[in-house]
Amino acid sequence: MGVNLSGRSFLTLLDFSREEIEYLLQLSADFKALKRTGTPHRYLEGKNIVLLFEKTSTRTRCAFEVGGMDLGMGVTYLDPGSSQMGKKESIEDTARVLGRMYDGIEYRGFEQEKVEELAAKAGVPVWNGLTTEFHPTQALADILTMREEFGADLHGRKLVFMGQVGNTADSLLVICSKLGIDFVQCGPQGDIEGNRTYRPWIWEKCQEIAKETGAHLSVTEDIDEAVDGADAIYTDVWVGMGQPDDLWKLRISQLEPYRVTADVMRKANPDAIFLHCLPSFHDTNTTVGAEIAEKFGVSEMEVSDEVFESKQSRVFQEAENRMHTIKAVMYATLK
Numbered sequence: 001m002g003v004n005l006s007g008r009s010f011l012t013l014l015d016f017s018r019e020e021i022e023y024l025l026q027l028s029a030d031f032k033a034l035k036r037t038g039t040p041h042r043y044l045e046g047k048n049i050v051l052l053f054e055k056t057s058t059r060t061r062c063a064f065e066v067g068g069m070d071l072g073m074g075v076t077y078l079d080p081g082s083s084q085m086g087k088k089e090s091i092e093d094t095a096r097v098l099g100r101m102y103d104g105i106e107y108r109g110f111e112q113e114k115v116e117e118l119a120a121k122a123g124v125p126v127w128n129g130l131t132t133e134f135h136p137t138q139a140l141a142d143i144l145t146m147r148e149e150f151g152a153d154l155h156g157r158k159l160v161f162m163g164q165v166g167n168t169a170d171s172l173l174v175i176c177s178k179l180g181i182d183f184v185q186c187g188p189q190g191d192i193e194g195n196r197t198y199r200p201w202i203w204e205k206c207q208e209i210a211k212e213t214g215a216h217l218s219v220t221e222d223i224d225e226a227v228d229g230a231d232a233i234y235t236d237v238w239v240g241m242g243q244p245d246d247l248w249k250l251r252i253s254q255l256e257p258y259r260v261t262a263d264v265m266r267k268a269n270p271d272a273i274f275l276h277c278l279p280s281f282h283d284t285n286t287t288v289g290a291e292i293a294e295k296f297g298v299s300e301m302e303v304s305d306e307v308f309e310s311k312q313s314r315v316f317q318e319a320e321n322r323m324h325t326i327k328a329v330m331y332a333t334l335k
């Protein structure tokens, strides 16, 4: 029997089998081809979705909006200031209201428990648009980008995440373990101030999955060891959404050695690509970038401008792929 995700929520990739993830990736590629050729695909006409954002967004919001509209759906966006959720109305009540009006609900916010609770009570598919713990739609787009570069069978390919563990690194660990992709997180390890490493439960769970798929999962502080034989080098901002600004000083001191520079890229495979979920601090052309430069004398952070703008960089292709993969998730779960 083929894969059927109809009626399922998309909360973490841990809930999906290798076959289901491969199905979503192929569906994303198919949707990308339809979009590229201008072929209409309003397969979900008559349905409506709501997007709940408790944090800011460019890519995720636009991917859900354009993806939803391409599929023929009505789309409502609720920003942090324009719903009652969390302030005057519990998640549970919000879910029960929205589930009666909409066919699907996207949520971006804080704790994973919130999106889990929404899904438990809404009675319609709920999609995780980023929580403190996971960013599963991002990981799908990242792997679609790798497939476009290296082919659909990524087994044995190597992805290196440079920097500290957060929701993006969590979801990359999960998807790599599921698909048999070797994964290395390279950054400060151990119990040092402000540092987050993999929580034991997720690390152990992914190692268990990796035993079945053949993925090699590791963490290291050693950059040379990490990037040797790498097919993709990935990084993310040093201070994430919802984290206090006073973390910058600490993070710069801890993570500066792990900036993705041309020298780091040279140590990877010659055809290695650079990936980043975006937004990125690769120059001082943003308010935050300019403030950090003035305060700490650092004009580029997690990635050098040279690498960001290089031929190896696939960051805008990856950003576009957010839309194709999110469209695939919505279609697969709503059809």
Ligand code: CP
Residues within 6 Å of the ligand: 056, 057, 058, 059, 060, 061, 130, 138, 277, 278, 279
């Ligand atoms: N990568 C990502 O989630 O981007 P946004 O914060 O702009 O949605």
